[in-house]
Structure formats: C-alpha cells, structure tokens
Amino acid sequence: MEDEKIVEKVTTLIENKRINELRKYLENINSADFPSIFENIDDEKIIMVYRLLSKEKAAEVFVELEHDDQENLINCLTDKEIKNVMNKIFMDDAVDLIEEMPANVVKRILANTKSENRKIINELLKYPEDTAGSLMTTEFIDLKENMTVEKAFDVIKAKGLQKETVYNCYILSADRKLLGVLDIKDLLIAETDELVKEIMDTNVIKVQTLEDQEEVTKVFDKYDLVAIPVVDKENRLVGIITIDDAIDVMQEETEEDFELMAGITSTTDDSYFKTSVFTHAKNRILWLLLLMLSATITGTIMTSFENTIATLPILVAFIPMLMDTGGNCGSQSSTLIIRGLATDEIATKDLFKVIWKELRVSLVVGVVLAVVNGIRIAVQYHNTLIAIVVGITLICIVISAKLIGGILPIIAKKMKLDPALMASPIITTIVDVISVTVFFGLSTLILNI
Amino acid sequence: MEDEKIVEKVTTLIENKRINELRKYLENINSADFPSIFENIDDEKIIMVYRLLSKEKAAEVFVELEHDDQENLINCLTDKEIKNVMNKIFMDDAVDLIEEMPANVVKRILANTKSENRKIINELLKYPEDTAGSLMTTEFIDLKENMTVEKAFDVIKAKGLQKETVYNCYILSADRKLLGVLDIKDLLIAETDELVKEIMDTNVIKVQTLEDQEEVTKVFDKYDLVAIPVVDKENRLVGIITIDDAIDVMQEETEEDFELMAGITSTTDDSYFKTSVFTHAKNRILWLLLLMLSATITGTIMTSFENTIATLPILVAFIPMLMDTGGNCGSQSSTLIIRGLATDEIATKDLFKVIWKELRVSLVVGVVLAVVNGIRIAVQYHNTLIAIVVGITLICIVISAKLIGGILPIIAKKMKLDPALMASPIITTIVDVISVTVFFGLSTLILNI
Numbered sequence: 001m002e003d004e005k006i007v008e009k010v011t012t013l014i015e016n017k018r019i020n021e022l023r024k025y026l027e028n029i030n031s032a033d034f035p036s037i038f039e040n041i042d043d044e045k046i047i048m049v050y051r052l053l054s055k056e057k058a059a060e061v062f063v064e065l066e067h068d069d070q071e072n073l074i075n076c077l078t079d080k081e082i083k084n085v086m087n088k089i090f091m092d093d094a095v096d097l098i099e100e101m102p103a104n105v106v107k108r109i110l111a112n113t114k115s116e117n118r119k120i121i122n123e124l125l126k127y128p129e130d131t132a133g134s135l136m137t138t139e140f141i142d143l144k145e146n147m148t149v150e151k152a153f154d155v156i157k158a159k160g161l162q163k164e165t166v167y168n169c170y171i172l173s174a175d176r177k178l179l180g181v182l183d184i185k186d187l188l189i190a191e192t193d194e195l196v197k198e199i200m201d202t203n204v205i206k207v208q209t210l211e212d213q214e215e216v217t218k219v220f221d222k223y224d225l226v227a228i229p230v231v232d233k234e235n236r237l238v239g240i241i242t243i244d245d246a247i248d249v250m251q252e253e254t255e256e257d258f259e260l261m262a263g264i265t266s267t268t269d270d271s272y273f274k275t276s277v278f279t280h281a282k283n284r285i286l287w288l289l290l291l292m293l294s295a296t297i298t299g300t301i302m303t304s305f306e307n308t309i310a311t312l313p314i315l316v317a318f319i320p321m322l323m324d325t326g327g328n329c330g331s332q333s334s335t336l337i338i339r340g341l342a343t344d345e346i347a348t349k350d351l352f353k354v355i356w357k358e359l360r361v362s363l364v365v366g367v368v369l370a371v372v373n374g375i376r377i378a379v380q381y382h383n384t385l386i387a388i389v390v391g392i393t394l395i396c397i398v399i400s401a402k403l404i405g406g407i408l409p410i411i412a413k414k415m416k417l418d419p420a421l422m423a424s425p426i427i428t429t430i431v432d433v434i435s436v437t438v439f440f441g442l443s444t445l446i447l448n449i
Numbered sequence: 450m451e452d453e454k455i456v457e458k459v460t461t462l463i464e465n466k467r468i469n470e471l472r473k474y475l476e477n478i479n480s481a482d483f484p485s486i487f488e489n490i491d492d493e494k495i496i497m498v499y500r501l502l503s504k505e506k507a508a509e510v511f512v513e514l515e516h517d518d519q520e521n522l523i524n525c526l527t528d529k530e531i532k533n534v535m536n537k538i539f540m541d542d543a544v545d546l547i548e549e550m551p552a553n554v555v556k557r558i559l560a561n562t563k564s565e566n567r568k569i570i571n572e573l574l575k576y577p578e579d580t581a582g583s584l585m586t587t588e589f590i591d592l593k594e595n596m597t598v599e600k601a602f603d604v605i606k607a608k609g610l611q612k613e614t615v616y617n618c619y620i621l622s623a624d625r626k627l628l629g630v631l632d633i634k635d636l637l638i639a640e641t642d643e644l645v646k647e648i649m650d651t652n653v654i655k656v657q658t659l660e661d662q663e664e665v666t667k668v669f670d671k672y673d674l675v676a677i678p679v680v681d682k683e684n685r686l687v688g689i690i691t692i693d694d695a696i697d698v699m700q701e702e703t704e705e706d707f708e709l710m711a712g713i714t715s716t717t718d719d720s721y722f723k724t725s726v727f728t729h730a731k732n733r734i735l736w737l738l739l740l741m742l743s744a745t746i747t748g749t750i751m752t753s754f755e756n757t758i759a760t761l762p763i764l765v766a767f768i769p770m771l772m773d774t775g776g777n778c779g780s781q782s783s784t785l786i787i788r789g790l791a792t793d794e795i796a797t798k799d800l801f802k803v804i805w806k807e808l809r810v811s812l813v814v815g816v817v818l819a820v821v822n823g824i825r826i827a828v829q830y831h832n833t834l835i836a837i838v839v840g841i842t843l844i845c846i847v848i849s850a851k852l853i854g855g856i857l858p859i860i861a862k863k864m865k866l867d868p869a870l871m872a873s874p875i876i877t878t879i880v881d882v883i884s885v886t887v888f889f890g891l892s893t894l895i896l897n898i
Contacts, residue, residue, distance in 0.1 A: 028652055032672045156637050166634045167616050167675070184633055185615045188605050203477055221700075223481045224693040226616070226675050243692055244673040247699075251670075254703050255788060262784035262873070263777055271794040272785055273802065280806070281813035284781050288774060292818060293825070295773040299766035306762050313755050316765055317748035320881050323769060324744040325737060327776070328712055328874050332733050335711035336721055339704060345720040353722065357729070364730035369741060376742070424711070424873050425777050432769050 006033055007040045014045055023052045031060040038069050047076045059088035067100045068274070074105050082112040090164050091117065092137035092245065095124045124239075132216050133209035135249065136230045136239030141169040145179055145197035149190045152182075165242055168227045171200050178204060178229055178237045206231050209238060213249050218344065220246040257342060261335070261423035263287035291425050298323075298432040305440035314381070315443055318390055319436070325369065326397040326435045327428035333358055333405030334427050338419045341409060348414045351407065358406040359399065366398035389446050393439045400438075401431045455482055456489045463494055472501045480509040487518050496525040508537035516549045517723070523554050531561040539613050540566065541586035541694065544573045573688075581665050582658035584698065585679045585688030590618040594628055594646035598639045601631075614691055617676045620649050627653060627678055627686045655680050658687060662698050667793065669695045706791060710784070710872035712736035740874050747772075747881040754889035763830070764892055767839055768885070774818065775846040775884045776877035782807055782854030783876050787868045790858060797863045800856065807855040808848065815847035838895050842888045849887075850880045 006029060013022040026049065029037075038046050050073060053061060062070065062085045074082060086094065086109065094113070098106050098121060110118055120138055127133025141163050143152050152169070160166045169187070171180040180200030190199050206229045207216050219228060220243060228246075230239045252269070259266045264283050268275055275283075302309070302319075309316060337354060340346030346354065370391035377387040405427050409419035455478060462471040475498065478486075487495050499522060502510060511519065511534045523531060535543065535558065543562070547555050547570060559567055569587055576582025590612050592601050601618070609615045618636070620629040629649030639648050655678045656665050668677060669692060677695075679688045701718070708715045713732050717724055724732075751758070751768075758765055786803060789795030795803065819840035826836040854876050858868035 030652065030654065030672060153637065160634050160638045166637060184637075185609050188602065188615060188633075189609045203479065205479065221696060223479060226692065243675065247670060247696065250696075250699070251792075255792075258707075258784055258788050262781050264781050264784070272789045273794070273799070273806070277806065277809040277813065280810040281817075284778075284810070285814050285817055288777055288781075288814065288818060289821060291777055292770055292774045292822060295770040296766075296825070298769035298773075302769070303763065303766045309762055309765060310759070313758055314752065316758060316768075317745075317752045319765075319768060320747035320751070320772060320885070321741055321744040323772065324747075324877060324881065325741045327877070328737055328740055329733075331873065332711050332713050332737075335707055335713070339707050340721045343700070343704075345722070350722070357722070357726065360726040361729045361733070364726065365734055365737065368730075368734055369737060372738060373741060376745070424780065428773060428776070432773065436769070 003033065003036045007037055010037050010049070011041060014041065014049070019052070022049075026052055027054060027057055031057070031064045034061045035065055035069070038065065043072060047073065055084050056088065059085045063089050063093040063097075066274075070097065071101060071105055074101070074108065079108075079112050082109065086113040086117065090137045090139050091120050091124060092135065092164075094121050095134070098125070127209060130213045131209065132207045132211040132213065132230045132241060133239070135213055135216065135241045135245050136209075137164050137242070138239050139164045140227075140229070140237070140240045141166055142172045142176075142237070143169050143182070143196050145171050145173075145195070145200065147196045148192065149187060149194050149196065149199070150192040152187060152196055153192075164240070165227050168225075168229075168240075170229055170237055170240075171196055172237055176236045178206060178231050178235055180204060181229065204229060207241075208233070214253055216241060217246050217250045217253070221250075253342075257338070257418075257420045259283075260418060260420040261338065263291065263423075263425040287425060291429050294429045295432065298429075298436050301433060301436050302440070305444070308440055308444050312443070312447065314386070315440070318439065321373075322390075322393060322397060322435045322439055323428075323432050325394065326401045326431035327424065329362070329365065329398045330401035330405035330427035330431045331424035333402045334409055334423050335405075337406050337409045338423060341413055341419045346410075348410055351410050354406045354410060355403060358402040362399040362402035363395075365402070366395035369398060370394045385447060389439075389442050393435070393442055396438045396442075397431065397435050400434050401427070404430055452482065452485045456486055459486050459498070460490060463490070463498070468501070471498075475501055476503060476506055480506070480513045483510045484514055484518070487514065492521060496522065504533050505537065508534045512538050512542040512546075519546065520550060520554055523550070523557065528557075528561050531558065535562040535566065539586045539588050540569050540573060541584065541613075543570050544583070547574065576658060579662045580658065581656045581660040581662065581679045581690060582688070584662055584665065584690045584694050585658075586613050586691070587688050588613045589676075589678075589686070589689045590615055591621045591625075591686065592618050592631065592645050594620050594622075594644070594649065596645045597641065598636060598643050598645065598648070599641040601636060601645055602641075613689070614676050617674075617678075617689075619678055619686055619689075620645055621686055625685045627655060627680050627684055629653060630678065653678065656690075657682065663702055665690060666695050666699045666702070670699075702791075706787070706869045708732075709867060709869040710787065712740065712872075712874040736874060740878050743878045744881065747878075747885050750882060750885050751889070754893070757889055757893050761892070761896065763835070764889070767842075767888065770822075771839075771842060771846060771884045771888055772877075772881050774843065775850045775880035776873065778811070778814065778847050779850035779854035779876035779880045780873035782851045783858055783872050784854075786855050786858045787872060790862055790868045795859075797859055800859050803855045803859060804852060807851040811848040811851035812844075814851070815844035818847060819843045834896060838888075838891050842884070842891055845887045845891075846880065846884045849883050850876070853879055853883075 009025065013025060050058065098109060101109065139162060141156055141159060143155060156166055167184050169182045170178060171182065173179055180202045181204045182196065182200050186199050205219060205223050205225065207219060209230055209232055216228065226243045227240050229237055230241060232238050256266060265286050266283055268279060337346060373394060374387040374391045377390055378384055408422035408427065412422045413419045458474065462474060499507065547558060550558065588611060590605055590608060592604060605615055616633050618631045619627060620631065622628050629651045630653045631645065631649050635648050654668060654672050654674065656668060658679055658681055665677065675692045676689050678686055679690060681687050705715060714735050716732055717728060786795060822843060823836040823840045826839055827833055857871035857876065861868045861871045
C-alpha cells in the first residue's frame with residue numbers, strides 16, 4: 001500500500017516535471033523504498049531520479065538496490081559519482097557489490113575506490129563464502145580500557161558517523177586483542193569519570209572468522225545480540241557482523257532448505273520472476289530425472305506381481321492411496337526432524353530417541369488409518385479379507401515411512417550432508433518400493449493367489 | 450561444545466559442594482546459557498542453583514527458561530522471590546509468561562505483581578494474538594521535542610536501565626502522539642545544546658497495534674530496524690517491539706509454514722521431544738485421513754480402466770513413476786510460489802505472470818523427461834508405441850502439475866487462506882487424478898485397446 005503511494009507520487013512529479021519538488025520529496029523517502037520506485041519507472045528515468053539525490057542519500061540508496069539496477073546505474077554514472085558511493089558505503093556492502101558485478105564493472109568500481117579501502121576489500125574477499133569473515137564489516141567503534149567514559153563519548157562523537165553501529169563498542173588491547181564489549185546503554189548510564197575497563201563486559205560473545213554463517217545466526221538468536229565481534233585465531237578483532245546481515249542469512253538458509261526439500265537445486269539468489277525459464281528448468285530437472293528413474297524400480301516390482309494383478313485387478317485400485325499415504329507420512333516425519341536438526345532442538349545423538357518416538361506415533365496413526373480405511377473398504381467392496389490386507393499394509397507402511405523419515409535426515413547430518421536432502425521426494429520414492437512390496441506380498445500370502 | 454563445557458563445570462561444582470565458587474561462576478555465565486544447564490541437572494538442584502543467583506541475574510535468567518522450568522520454579526519460589534522477578538522483567542516477557550502458565554500459577558504471579566504493572570499486563574493481554582500489540586513492550590525511552598541533547602542524555606541516564614532498549618528514543622507530544630524518532634547515534638554525534646526537534650527523524654517507520662505480526666517482521670527486515678514503535682489509531686505511542694522478538698516471530702512463522710506444507714496441523718510451540726506421542730499423532734492424522742480418502746478417487750478411476758489393464762498389464766508398471774513425477778513437479782512449483790508469496794516477491798496480481806512462466810518451464814522440463822524416459826522404455830521394452838504414450842503423458846502431467854502448483858497457492862491467498870496449505874500433499878493428490886486419467890485415456894486411444 002505505502003509503496004504504491006510513493007511510486008505514484010514520484011511518477012506524477014516526474015511527468016509534471018516538478019523537479020525541485022521531486023528532489024525534496026526523494027530526500028525524505030527512506031532508502032529502503034527506492035527499489036520499488038526504480039522497479040516501476042523506466043531505465044532512463046532511474047538515472048535522472050538518482051542524480052537528484054544528495055551525495056549521502058545517493059550512497060545510502062545505492063546499497064539498497066537490486067543487483068541489476070546497481071549494474072545499470074554504474075554503467076551510467078561518472079567516475080566521480082562512483083567514487084562518492086565507494087567512499088561512503090560500508091566495507092561489507094562493497095564486498096557484496098563486487099561479488100555480484102561482472103568483471104568489467106568490478107574493474108571500474110575498484111578503479112574508483114580509495115587504495116586503503118581497496119586493500120580492506122581484497123582482504124575480506126579472501127574469506128570463504130558462507131563464513132563469518134565473508135559477512136563482516138570493518139567499521140566498528142574501538143575503545144581502550146584505560147579511557148574514561150567521557151573520553152569514550154568523544155571517540156564516538158568523532159568517529160560514530162562513519163561506523164556501521166554505535167550500539168556496541170569494543171575494547172581492544174594495544175595489539176588489537178579483544179578485551180571486552182560495552183553496550184551503549186552501559187556507557188550512557190555510567191559516571192563520566194569511570195574507566196571503560198570498570199564497566200566493560202569481559203565475557204564477550206564472539207565468533208571466529210571461519211565460523212559457518214549458519215552458526216553465526218544461531219549465536220545472534222540465542223544471545224539476542226544486535227552485533228557480534230569477529231576475531232581471528234589470535235583473538236584480534238577483525239570485524240563485526242550486524243543483526244540486519246544475520247537476518248538476511250537466516251532467510252537465505254531457510255529458502256535453501258525449502259527449495260532443497262522440494263527437490264530444487266538453487267543456483268541463484270534471484271527472485272522467482274528474475275530467474276530465467278532456462279535456469280528454472282535446470283534447477284528443477286536434476287532431481288526430477290533422478291527420482292523419475294528411481295520410481296521405475298517400484299514399477300518393476302509391480303510387474304513381478306503380474307499374476308496377482310491379473311487374478312485380482314481390483315488390488316491396483318489401492319496402489320495410489322497406499323503410495324500417497326506412505327509418502328505423506330514419511331514427509332511429515334522427515335520435515336519435523338529436518339527442522340529439529342536445523343534449530344538444534346534435535347541432535348544426531350538423539351537417533352534412538354527419535355526412532356522410539358516415531359515408532360509409537362506411527363503405531364497410533366497407522367491403526368487409526370487402517371480402521372477408517374477398513375470400514376470404507378468393507379462398505380464399498382463387501383470384502384473383509386481385502387480390508388484386512390489393506391489395513392495391515394497401511395500399518396506397515398506408516399511405521400516404515402515414519403521410521404525412514406525420522407532416521408534418514410539424522411544419518412545425512414552424521415555424514416555431513418544437508419539433512420534437508422532427505423525430504424519428501426526421496427522419502428516418497430523409498431517408501432513407494434516398500435508399499436508395493438508389502439502390499440502385493442501380503443495379498444499373495446493372505447488372499448492365496 | 451561451549452554449552453557442554455559449562456554444564457560439566459556446573460555439575461562438577463555442585464557434586465563437590467563448592468558453593469561459593471559455583472555462585473561466582475554462575476554470575477558470569479550468560480543468562481541465555483541457563484536453559485541448557487537446567488536441562489542437564491535434576492529438578493531439586495535447579496532450585497538450589499537458581500537461589501544462588503543475584504536478584505538481577507535471577508530475573509534475567511528466569512525469562513530465558515523453558516516454560517516447564519518456569520512453572521516448576523514458580524512452584525518452588527517464595528512470594529518474595531516471585532515479586533523480585535515480576536518487578537524486574539519487561540512487560541512483554543510478563544505477558545508471555547502469563548499466557549503460557551496454568552491458571553493457578555497465573556494467579557500467584559499476578560498476586561505478586563505491582564498493581565501498576567498488573568494494569569499494563571491486563572491492557573497488553575487484550576490485544577489479539579499474532580498482532581503487533583501482543584508483541585510489544587511498554588518500556589521505551591520517550592523525550593520531548595524542546596529538550597536539549599544534554600537534557601536528553603540526563604533522561605536516558607536516569608531511566609535507561611529500566612528500558613528494554615536505548616538504541617532508539619521516541620519523541621512524544623504532550624498528548625503522547627509520536628512526533629519523531631532518534632537513533633542513539635544521532636544523539637551521540639550531536640552538539641549538547643542542540644534541540645531534540647532539530648535532529649529527530651520525523652519520517653518515523655511505525656506500525657499500528659492491530660497490524661499482523663508477519664507484516665511487522667517484514668517492516669523490520671525491509672528497513673533494517675532494531676526496534677519499531679507501535680501506535681494506536683490516534684498515533685499515540687503505546688509500545689515498542691524489539692528485533693529479538695521480531696526474529697522469534699520470523700522463526701515461528703517459518704516453522705508453521707514448514708509444518709503446514711508437510712500436512713501437519715501444529716497445535717503447540719513445544720519442541721519435537723516435548724510434544725507427546727498422542728499430540729504428535731493428533732497433529733498428523735487429520736491431513737493423512739483427508740488425503741488418504743481423496744487418494745481413493747485415483748484408485749476408483751484406475752478401476753474404470755480395468756479392461757485396459759487386463760489387456761496390457763505392463764501399463765501398471767508406469768503408474769508409480771508417473772504419479773511421483775507429477776507430485777514432485779507440482780510441489781517444486783508450489784514451494785516456489787508459496788515462498789514467493791511469503792516474502793512478497795510474488796503478489797496475487799501476478800497470477801498470469803506465474804502461469805506464463807510455469808508453462809514455459811514445464812514445457813522444457815516435460816520434453817527433457819519424456820525424451821530420457823522414452824529412450825529408457827525403448828531400450829528396456831523394445832516398444833516405441835508405449836514409449837510415445839508414456840512420453841506424451843509425462844509432458845501433459847508436468848505441465849498440469851506445474852500449473853496447478855503455481856496457481857493454487859495464489860488462489861488460496863486471494864481467498865485469504867494460508868498459501869502454505871497448497872503444498873506437496875494436496876497437489877500430489879490432485880495431480881494423481883490427472884496422471885492416471887491422462888495415461889489410461891491416451892493408452893486406450895493410441896494403443897487401440
């Protein structure tokens with residue numbers, strides 16, 4: 001709603017060429033609202049609008065934009081304008097930008113970056129993807145332990161504007177080792193002549209540069225932090241990660257899990273519409289092919305019961321119901337276990353606790369489904385024997401589906417694979433084989449075919 | 450790792466009765482580490498450990514604990530101890546506690562709460578679940594517009610400790626209308642004699658008390674906020690929501706989506722192991738029953754092609770592969786669309802854009818699958834005609850599955866239902882019907898049975 005109003009206002013001002021009014025209006029809009037403005041106006045107007053912004057605003061808006069808009073902008077901007085952006089944005093945003101732009105654009109960006117920043121960017125680019133080091137920025141407030149609170153405020157006043165956050169300040173030794181942390185609240189309620197070391201918290205929650213980014217988000221969540229210091233192996237402070245970037249990672253990881261669990265191999269961060277048809281097809285086809293070919297095993301097993309089917313073709317009518325129920329039971333369990341593992345509620349050492357739980361749950365579920373379905377069959381086909389065969393099969397399928405769904409994600413994690421791999425598609429394929437074998441096996445046995 | 454070390458240390462100190470050392474050690478542990486300590490020691494030791502904590506720490510630790518530990522503790526604590534906790538915790542945590550505890554415990558909690566706080570709690574309890582009002586707390590820093598920066602610091606110094614956050618301060622008019630917001634950074638870099646109104650941001654990002662909590666999290670994410678003011682219809686500031694609570698909501702909503710998409714009706718916030726076998730069964734059985742009975746439709750359709758099956762029983766062998774592929778294709782699309790809708794990347798007005806995209810993707814995917822599978826059938830069965838029938842069926846199934854998977858979540862959203870309902874289980878059941886009908890229909894037609 002809000003978005004649409006802003007876009008409407010901007011387009012009206014452009015159309016009526018009320019440039020001065022537009023300039024004032026733009027300056028008061030939150031930078032985070034610009035992507036939706038740019039999405040709704042023509043490319044040539046984008047550069048016109050962008051040039052109306054003050055230097056500060058221009059840099060702020062730039063980092064909020066989508067990658068394709070950033071690329072288009074850079075291609076239109078002068079060197080001086082690029083320099084302004086690169087002087088003002090934080091180092092983590094600079095690194096993100098460089099990682100996403102094509103080589104010729106990167107060349108131009110770096111050519112317009114101060115050499116000291118270029119050095120920092122190059123250092124940051126060395127950290128492996130998905131580590132704390134690749135997420136952090138280098139603009140933090142550092143204090144000395146023998147400073148007074150008054151002096152600390154002077155430091156913040158002098159440097160605060162260029163720092164990504166002042167909510168937390170870090171106390172470093174002469175050799176830049178991390179000694180403590182100060183929440184700005186503790187500074188504000190302290191007496192001005194107290195020493196920083198008297199009020200700082202020495203029990204610092206921190207992460208190492210090579211820590212996995214998913215672990216970093218868990219630390220944020222557990223300790224309710226707004227920023228986390230990143231140290232090297234010698235406990236030297238090299239950067240900080242702020243909560244907004246941690247939230248982005250949480251969302252990325254969630255999307256990855258959703259896609260993996262649906263059998264999609266994601267190769268891009270782009271949105272649904274920005275991903276090309278070809279890329280969409282490529283992302284989806286690998287798993288489909290694999291699962292399609294695996295599913296033929298179930299088919300082959302069915303062929304081996306050709307005689308049973310020929311004698312009692314009605315049996316085939318139960319196949320979809322049995323297969324679907326097995327698949328659904330399995331994916332319920334695997335989803336719960338995959339999420340439990342992702343949120344650390346379940347650990348790999350809980351394997352037998354999970355088995356014991358799923359076993360009992362599946363017994364309850366299996367018996368209820370078997371009874372309801374038994375009644376349906378008895379009423380529909382007047383055949384108690386088939387009702388019994390289908391009922392026993394259902395119980396066997398539910399139990400095995402829930403056990404497999406419970407066990408496989410844990411085993412995957414033990415093998416250092418992503419548990420989300422063991423979701424609905426794979427579980428369904430495995431449970432299908434069991435369903436068909438148990439059903440036709442029991443039918444042959446009990447119905448004396 | 451870290452957790453285990455702390456737990457080990459604590460248990461050793463308890464066993465060796467080194468109480469003074471334990472007291473000191475506990476005071477230095479982060480409150481967020483206490484739940485895992487309490488999980489690993491006996492109930493009677495929990496109260497012993499808890500009583501070693503200072504008053505401040507005791508309140509801090511209390512809000513971090515699991516609900517069952519909180520309940521056990523309250524039953525062991527004296528009225529005075531409960532009073533201490535209730536005097537120190539923030540109002541949003543008090544409300545959470547009261548919402549989760551059984552009636553007799555709530556009675557005791559409220560009896561030990563100051564009457565002014567009891568009034569606030571009762572006000573907060575009135576906001577509907579899942580709204581901004583139900584998430585907010587009332588401890589924020591409010592300033593007046595004509596204060597100097599120096600005076601503002603005095604206010605923060607005097608009241609800061611009792612406020613949930615000092616990162617953002619809110620400027621109110623005499624009748625408590627929200628006039629502006631000040632990030633603490635802006636206060637810190639301002640001159641002491643400047644007026645608050647000269648530096649405050651009047652373009653305040655805020656939410657209304659009845660705003661849906663999911664929308665609130667989107668505002669946090671879009672504008673990279675650490676706290677958001679909540680206003681009533683008259684723009685009076687009634688509370689704030691902090692980022693840590695917003696993150697909890699994000700995670701809750703994600704879990705809900707995961708569970709709903711796997712056909713689980715979640716009725717509890719408890720973890721996997723804390724949920725009883727009976728509750729697990731109850732949460733899973735509804736969808737399984739519904740889907741099991743729907744799947745019998747597919748079975749009934751198959752029975753109607755009894756003659757076709759009797760003439761060419763080999764056809765049955767392709768059923769599992771066709772059904773599974775259809776189900777997988779559909780759930781890939783529905784997952785992408787459900788997530789796109791959840792993250793606002795896709796809007797309901799994009800229905801035709803989605804259809805056009807899925808149509809093209811499914812054509813590419815369908816043709817590739819049909820060709821690969823055609824080759825396999827030609828090689829395995831030396832029967833080109835069957836390869837053609839299965840191939841055409843595959844293409845039809847992929848297209849319809851992807852269209853249904855793309856369309857249903859959007860329609861659900863238009864009907865104000867949760868799009869996550871339209872996930873794998875339902876799509877699979879619908880696509881099964883199409884798969885079987887198309888396959889046997891085409892077989893009868895092309896193979897002249």
